[in-house]
Amino acid sequence: MEIMLSNPAAPQLGAMREQLDTPALLLDLDRFERNSARLASGIQRGGVAWRPHTKAHKSPFLAARQIELGAIGVTCAKVGEAEVMVENGIRSVLVANEVASGPKLDRIARLQDRAEVFACADDPYHVELAAAAGLAAGVEIPLLVEIDVGMHRAGVAPGAPARDLARLIDRSRGVRFAGLMAYEGHVLTLWPATVKEAAAREAIGLLVDTRRLVERDGIPVDIVSGGGSGSYTATAQIAGMTEIQAGGACLMDLFYADECHLAEEGYEFALTVLAMVTSRPTSDRAIIDAGFKALSARDDVPPRPVGLPDVTVTTLSAEHGYLELGPGAPDLQIGQRVELIPDYSDTTTFRHDQFVGLRDGRVERVIPLLARGRLS
CATH class of the missing domain: 2.40.37.20 (D-serine dehydratase-like domain)
Structure with a gap:
């Protein structure tokens, strides 16, 4: 039946x-669009690109609207979310997460003929799996090295350990070193603004210093990605960043309004x-x-x-x-x-x-x- x-x-x-x-x-569409335009312009004033996280809205339609309003692509938390975005026309996707299974990396490899889909690594294990998936599919999977800048979640230590992982990616077949990523999530609710800015600069300073170290090794660092809605006002102004992942401010909620003080930003x-x-x-x-x-x-x-x-x-x-x-x-x-x-x-x-x-x-x-x- x-x-x-x-x-x-x-x-x-x-x-x-x-x-x-x-x-x-x-979803009030006028407010969503005003919030998105405000976020895009605030980030772009720092000379940085906007790659909003879509883990809240999970919608290719809203992702496409964000791209119309200035985004260069989107960020996702899961491979499955990235697949939905690519299947619906989004052509640049960062999976801002370590992917630790071969089948998931096979899926990322299969997406490369339709979009540029980045993954993250903080251990040689991730590099080896991604390289195997890339070689099997005849593609190069672009990888970002994730660095722990103080949140103490995922991420390799900044400095030499991150550089060594970048070296491994750079000399491995089936993958391509695309850049660095970090998330300064531990600073989002700090206040007043001067305290948040100082903490963000300290955290992102570790990321930018690592970029310089990798570049001195002769490895180009095209992408330096990070930031969130609660910290972008500081992070987007730091020299050496190339893109900001903030996305929650487009929807807004009590966390961003009251604890991150975004209502004060309009x-x-x-x-x-x-x-x-x-x-x-x-x-x-x-x-x-x-x-x-x-x-x-x-x-x-x-x-x-x-x-x-x-x-x-x-x-x-x-x-x-x-x-x-x-x-x-x-x-x-x-x-x-x-x-x-x-x-x-x-x-x-x-x-x-x-x-x-x-x-x-x-x-x-x-x-x-x-x-x-x-x-x-």
């Missing part, structure tokens, strides 16, 4: 926000979740139809209702959100729609199949998250 799936709740083009079924992942909340009040059991409590299957919440950072003073999300269960109504809260009615700003876009978007793209409060486009679930 063939199983057929239909979705009677699918958003209709031209529908108003107030007509949408809930929960729904909303970024707007483009991403929200639309929910509906389904119960008013008491005068100080309302229940909505969006729980932790539709929203995420970090400790002490719940989603924030839009335009509802003295209303707080206190709990998310699987299918329900609990709203606490203070003395100054409006009298929410059953059936009323409530819009919420996510705590963090990365942990919100993957819970949904699609964005409902709005312009002037009306549905302009339904945008599938085509790379959702492509975890390998």
Whole structure:
């Protein structure tokens, strides 16, 4: 028996926000485009290229729009995400992650005839696997050496260890040394701005110094990649960088606004979740139809209702959100729609199949998250 799936709740083009079924992942297209243009121009003012990370939006359509607005390509976290981007016309993709399995590197090798797809290495093991995959496919896989500049996640030590890995790539067949990468993620929430800038310069200084060391060895370093939305204002201004991976600011969320201080830079909340009040059991409590299957919440950072003073999300269960109504809260009615700003876009978007793209409060486009679930 063939199983057929239909979705009677699918958003209709031209529908108003107030007509949408809930929960729904909303994307204000005007705000997304303004945020993207702001991010691109801020990075390019430093003479650096923009390669936004797509791990939050997972959408080739939005990636293509970012390229129209100034990006040179995109960054992905997973090989599967890169495949989706290439299959949908994106021609330059960085997989900003170490790939430690032969089959995954075989897949990267097969993409090279349609796009330039970079991978990362921080150990000779990665180089050997990538070289074998490249030789088997008759291509060269471009590799970036990832350096640990203080976040203490992945990455080879800066200086001589990174140079030695670059040497190995440079003399290996089936791969090509393309450059260096680092992520100064440990500085994103530092404040005031002078403290963040100093920490970013210290971290990225290790990356740039390593670039000079590799170049003194006679090996060209075409790409020096790094940076995030929370640090790009400093990192994009550092001489020696060639591209910045910041992407989260295009969507915006409470993490970037409050902890990374991007609201002060003029970024707007483009991403929200639309929910509906389904119960008013008491005068100080309302229940909505969006729980932790539709929203995420970090400790002490719940989603924030839009335009509802003295209303707080206190709990998310699987299918329900609990709203606490203070003395100054409006009298929410059953059936009323409530819009919420996510705590963090990365942990919100993957819970949904699609964005409902709005312009002037009306549905302009339904945008599938085509790379959702492509975890390998």
